[in-house]
Amino acid sequence: MIRSVVFDVGETLLDDTREFHAWADWLNVPRHTLSALVGIVVAQGRNNAEAFQYLRPGIDLAAERARREGAGRGEQIDEVDLYPDVRPALVELRRRGVWIGVAGNQTVRAAELLRKLDLPVDAIATSGEWGVAKPDLRFFDRVADFAPGERSDILYVGDHRDYDVRAAQAAGLRPALIKRGPWGHLWADDPTVAGSEVWVLESLEQLVDLVRPH
Template sequence: MFRSVVFDIGETILDDTREFAAWADWIGVPRHTFSALLGIVVAQGRNNAETFQYFRPGFDMETERGRREASGVGEQISQDDLYPDVRPALAELRTRGLWVGLAGNQTVRAASLLRQLDLPVHEIATSGEWQVAKPDRLFFERVTAWAPGHAQEIAYVGDHRDYDIVAARAAGLQPVLIRRGPWGHLWADDPVTTANAFGVISSLTELPDLLRPAPVS
C-alpha cells in the first residue's frame, strides 16, 4: 500500500523546546511567559508565529532570524534535539522497504544541520530550499514529485491538523498525525483530524506496523 513515508520536522522529528527557549531569550521574554502565550495561540488554532506579535508588534521573523545568526546565537540542531524514537523508527521503516524522507517548514540552514546528523533517511528537504511552505498545495506536490510512488502511496507524518493532515489529504497523500508537542496533543482527537488522517499515533515506533509497503512494480 505504501512506497514512501515523509516526515514533518518540528515537533515530529525534533523537540522544539530549545529553539523556542532561544527565541524567548532573544526577544527578552521569560521562557515560561513565552510558552504560556504560545499555548494560547495554539489553542485558538492560529499560527504560532503570531505569538511574537504580542511581545513585539511588527516582528519580522526572517529579519530577526538573520540578526540571530549574525550575533552567533542562530539556529542549532543536534542529536539532543531529536525525539528518542526517531532513529529506531526511521531505521525500521527503511528495513521494511519504505523510502524515507524529511520535509517540513524549516530554513535552508536547518536542512544543512539535519544532514549533518546522518539520520537513516534517503533525502531531506525544507520549505526554505523549495521556496514554498505548508499548507500550500504546491509544497505537497513537491513531496509527491520527490518521493517514490503515487500520492496515495505516500504517507505524510506530522503534528499539525491543518498544515500536515488536512493539507496533505487535500493533495492526495495519506496523512498520519503524531500526538506530540502542543499541536499534536490539541488535535489528536479532533473530528477534522479523524476525518482526514490515515491514522493517529503516539510514537513513531508505531509506524512500521501501520504502514504496509506496496509491492514494487
C-alpha cells in the first residue's frame, strides 16, 4: 500500500518553460537555441545543465544564478507555472489520506517560492536545502526519512528516467514517471521504464485512483 507520495518539481509539478526562457534571455541567445541544446543533451542521456556549456564554455551556473538574482531577474515560481492538474490531484490525494511531499533538484530559493504557493502538501524540500542532489542515493535516503512509511510504501513521482525512476528504485522506493516535459515524453516507452514495475502516468489525476482507489 502507498502511504506517501513524494513529487519531483520541474516538469512534474511545474512547467519549466518560463525559467528556460529567462535563462535564454539572460544569456542573450534565442530561446529556441537553448531549448534545442537541452533536447540534444537530454537525448544523449546527459544532464541538461551541460547545454549551457555550449553557449558559454566554463559557465558556473550557481554564480550566474546569483547574478540573475542580484540584477532582479532571478528565479520565479508563481501559480501560472503549475500544471493545471497539480492542485486538484494534491487536494484529492490528501482527502483520501495520503501523505504528500515535494522534493527535487532545486535551489534554496526555489523552496521558499514553492512554500509561498501554499500547496496542499505536508512537506517541501530541495536539494539546495539538503546539500545533496539526485541521482545520489543519499537524496532518496532523505526522502525516506521525511516521508512516513517503509520505503516500499513511498512512491516517488518524476519525469526523468535516471534521476527519478532508476534512482528511486535503487533506493527501494516505488517509482512513477509522468509523461510530460522533454524527459517524460522521451523515456515513457524506454524498456527500463515500460518493462519494469513503474507506473507511467499521462497526468497526475490518473495517479489518484492508482494510489488510493475509492
